[in-house]
Amino acid sequence: MDATATVTPFSTLIRTASHEQHTEAETSTFMSDLLGGRLGVDAYTCYTEQLWFVYRALEEGAEALRDDPVAGPFIQPELMRSTELERDLAHLRGADWREGAEPLPATAAYAARVAECARTWPAGYIAHHYTRYLGDLSGGQIIRDKAEKTWGFERKGDGVRFYVFEEITNPAAFKRGYRELLDAVNADDLEKQRIVEECKRAFALNTAVFRELGEVFPLSA
Numbered sequence: 001m002d003a004t005a006t007v008t009p010f011s012t013l014i015r016t017a018s019h020e021q022h023t024e025a026e027t028s029t030f031m032s033d034l035l036g037g038r039l040g041v042d043a044y045t046c047y048t049e050q051l052w053f054v055y056r057a058l059e060e061g062a063e064a065l066r067d068d069p070v071a072g073p074f075i076q077p078e079l080m081r082s083t084e085l086e087r088d089l090a091h092l093r094g095a096d097w098r099e100g101a102e103p104l105p106a107t108a109a110y111a112a113r114v115a116e117c118a119r120t121w122p123a124g125y126i127a128h129h130y131t132r133y134l135g136d137l138s139g140g141q142i143i144r145d146k147a148e149k150t151w152g153f154e155r156k157g158d159g160v161r162f163y164v165f166e167e168i169t170n171p172a173a174f175k176r177g178y179r180e181l182l183d184a185v186n187a188d189d190l191e192k193q194r195i196v197e198e199c200k201r202a203f204a205l206n207t208a209v210f211r212e213l214g215e216v217f218p219l220s221a
Contacts (some may be wrong), residue, residue, distance in 0.1 A: 003083035006093070010192055011179035014130065017196045021203030028210035033219055035143065041151045043217040045092040048162065050083040050209055053103040057111040058132060061118025061125060071122035071188045074178075078167035079133045089156035104216070113205060117198070123187050127198035131206070134178060136163065137171050 033039050059082045065071040089097040103111065117124035144163035145158070153159035168174045171218065187195065 009179070009183045010185060011182040012195050013192070014127075014161040014182060014199055018131070018199045018203055021200050021207070022171060024207055027217070028214065029206060030214035030217065033214075033217075035146050037146070037150045038219055039217055043213070044147060044151065045089075045164060046216065048088055048099075049101055050104060050107045050213065051108050051162065052082070052089060052101070053111045054114060054132070054209075055081045055085055057114040057118070061115055065118060065122055065125060068122045071125050073181050073184075074126055074129050078174075079163065081136065081162055084164070085110070087161050088159055090182045104209060104212045106205070106212045110205040110209060113201070123185075123191050123195050124198045126182075126185065127195050128202045130178075130182065131199055131202040134175060135166070137165060137175060141168060144219065170176075 006152070029049075030039075030043075034043060059080055062075045062080075066075050089101070114128045116123070117128060125137045140163045147153055148155055148161050151159070156164045165171065185192070185195070
């Protein structure tokens with residue numbers, strides 16, 4: 001057995017093991033173009049819509065896991081994003097936004113994997129929970145700031161509410177607490193390794209969504 005698995009906190013292990021995939025997702029062409037202000041608000045709107053499908057899977061799955069010994073401690077209402085995403089989409093697309101909402105193939109695959117883990121493998125669900133929510137609390141703030149400046153959304157208002165965690169007054173303290181939950185996760189070393197692998201898979205699924213968004217919104221030469 002790898003000796004580091006017993007001494008390295010699991011939160012550190014999961015972060016360092018998925019670093020490469022995390023970087024790949026963050027530096028995708030689509031995200032670089034979006035953050036660089038080179039794409040229009042329609043690209044941002046489509047990205048927001050794709051997020052809604054993933055978060056709907058995450059949060060519909062959460063309900064059944066509240067009392068689960070492994071995933072239960074991670075189900076925290078202040079993290080939930082579906083309502084905020086729906087409010088953003090109503091602002092971006094109008095009240096009937098659901099009628100035209102459609103997941104890209106990569107988004108459908110991502111949401112299906114999240115739902116499958118929620119149904120059959122609570123420890124695997126944690127991997128998706130971690131990659132999404134901690135990412136939103138951290139890097140998501142950069143996207144919010146860029147979106148406000150690029151497309152003129154009201155600061156922390158409609159259009160960017162997804163990135164505003166109103167019930168988390170101290171994000172740094174919340175993230176510390178979340179990492180403590182990871183360190184105390186009810187799983188043996190083998191299961192922890194499987195969670196790490198699922199975390200890598202989550203980033204790969206996310207990157208695939210970015211790749212397809214990049215095909216839908218290519219920069220004109």
